[in-house]
Amino acid sequence: MEKEKSATHVIAKAQSGLLHQGLKNWQGRKEWFFNRENTDTYELYYEGPYKRAEKWQKKVLEQLVSQDKRVNTLLEFGCGTTRFTRWWAEIGIEATGGDISPFMLSQAMHRFGGDLVMADSHHMPFKDHSFDALAFVTTFEYYKDPVKVIREAARVGKYGIVMGMMNKITPKFIRRRTQQFFGKNPFYETARFYTPKTLIAVIDEALKGRKYTVEWTTTGLPKWFPVQQWNLPVGDFFGLYVQFKDVD
Structure with a gap:
């Protein structure tokens, strides 16, 4: 109980500090994860319309990471409410969560038993x-300097980087942008959608001089489609794993 009270105090103090400093406009723009109207209902999306999608997203991420037997610990940045951070333990990986949003972390601390950091x-x-x-x-998808973020990830993560991404090549792309245009979906307003090819180009720029391999797979196809996962760059979501080959 004392630990929970202490954590609540820290989060509340951080919230006050962020708002006082004007960091609601992190990266020089408004971000949905600094708005409680969005963060307070975040988990409901996974319990409702994205329940089926989440199942397939976790499946492809597990397939990619489990191939690297060296991975036993993991830091998930942008962990939000720890929806996926909580799940890593189910496949035998000890996870820590990191996020810049105190509103997300204030929920995460009640849902996740592991370590959390606001950064x-x-x-x-x-x-x-x-x-x-x-x-x-x-x-x-929300980082304005993705090359810098990948370099930080490669510094802190010894063996690899796993990424779950909203894919640009999807039957729902027009719907996404239409929702954004009419202000119906705040989650997409500042998002940059990648394809496996465009993301790999960013990775290659960030990791010049490193030895690594990249593997990816796609899911998020229409329910009626005969397959739900394939190695073509079409679908709502793709998982990608960067495996470093120049470390012991």
Whole structure:
């Protein structure tokens, strides 16, 4: 109980400090995760319309990460309410969560029994190789300096980086942008949608001089489609794993 009260105090103090400093406009723009109207209902999306999608997203992420037997610990940045952070333990990975949003973390502390940190992903407060891997699940789309974030991830994560991404090539792309245009979906207003090809180009720029492999797979196809996962760059979501080959 004392630990929970202490954590609540820290989060509340952080919220006050962020708002006082004007950091609701982190990265020079308004972000949905600094708005409680959005963060307070975040978990409901996964319990409702995205329940089926979440199942397939976790499936592809597990397939990618489980191939690297070196990964036992993981830092998930942009962990939000820890929807996926809580899940890593189910596949045998000890996870820590990091996020810049105190509103997200105020929920996470009641849902997640592991460690949490409030920090900017561009400046991760960890020593080199603190974790076996870094994870970004539907959060990398919001970084204005993705090259810097990948370099930080490669510094802190020793063996690899796993990424779950909203795909640009999807039957729902027009719907996404239509919702954004009419202000019906705040989650997409500042999102940059990648394809596996465009994301790999960013990774290659960030990791010049490193030896690594990249593997990806796509899901989020229409329910009526004969397959729900494939290695073509079409679908609502793709998982990608960067495996470093130049470390022991």
